[in-house]
Amino acid sequence: MVKKFNVRVYGILINENNEVLVSDEFEYGIEFSKFPGxxxxxxxxxxxxxxxxxxxxxxxxxxxxxHFYTTDFFQESMFGSGQLISIYYLVRNSSPLAVRIxxxxxxxxxxxxxxxxxxxxxxxxxxxxxxxFPIDKHVVSMLLTRIQSFSN
Numbered sequence: 673m674v675k676k677f678n679v680r681v682y683g684i685l686i687n688e689n690n691e692v693l694v695s696d697e698f699e700y701g702i703e704f705s706k707f708p709g710x711x712x713x714x715x716x717x718x719x720x721x722x723x724x725x726x727x728x729x730x731x732x733x734x735x736x737x738x739h740f741y742t743t744d745f746f747q748e749s750m751f752g753s754g755q756l757i758s759i760y761y762l763v764r765n766s767s768p769l770a771v772r773i774x775x776x777x778x779x780x781x782x783x784x785x786x787x788x789x790x791x792x793x794x795x796x797x798x799x800x801x802x803x804x805f806p807i808d809k810h811v812v813s814m815l816l817t818r819i820q821s822f823s824n
Contacts, residue, residue, distance in 0.1 A: 676754040681722040682709030682808075683763040684740055684815065691792035692815070693769075694802065695729065696778045698787040700751055703778050704804035707760065707811070708790070718759050726763070729788065731770025737762040741811055750805065758807045795819055 684707060685693040695708045708729050712721040719736050726734045740760040747756045771790050780787035793802060798816070800809035 678749045678752070678754045678756050679712040679718075680710060680756065680758045681712055681718050681725065682707040682758060682760045682811075683722055683726060683734060683736075684760055684811070685734070685763050685765060686795065687792060689792070690795045692795060692798060693730075694791055694793050696774075696780075696789045696791065698778070698780060698783055699785060705777065705802060706805060706808050707803075719761070722761055722763070726765075729771075730765075730790070732765045733767040734763040735766045737764060741814055743807055747807055756807065760811050 683693075687693070693708055694705055696703065696705050698704075709722055709725045710729070712718060713724075716724070722736065723734055726732055738761065740762050741758075742760070743756065743758045747758075748754070749756045769790075774789050774791050777789075777791065779789045779791070795815070798812055800812045803809045803812055
């Protein structure tokens, strides 16, 4: 059996209140929290893919500020066989978010396949455990380390 790569792109969007945008989703029968973004489509560059994902998920245009992290360890894809490669960028929205922001995790109108809601998490309170997947947890740890290094 041929194993494939699954390339994903995610945006770390931090607002003026030092909060990061988190997507809560229900898919494949499970709830999970992650950064906004998703799968790269064939023929897309990573930045174009991330811009498309933000438009699809959040209804907003983004500007990519900087590359933050690319997976540097093996992670098998949770939803199918293959190796997951995730690329994270620091972004800012260049148009308003066109989604409802909730205070409550998994605040779906209905708990049906592909349900999604968004919330802001304070950078002072976020922890790796707020995320579901190993790579997102690692990215939160990196983000917290970077914030602490700027504070010192």
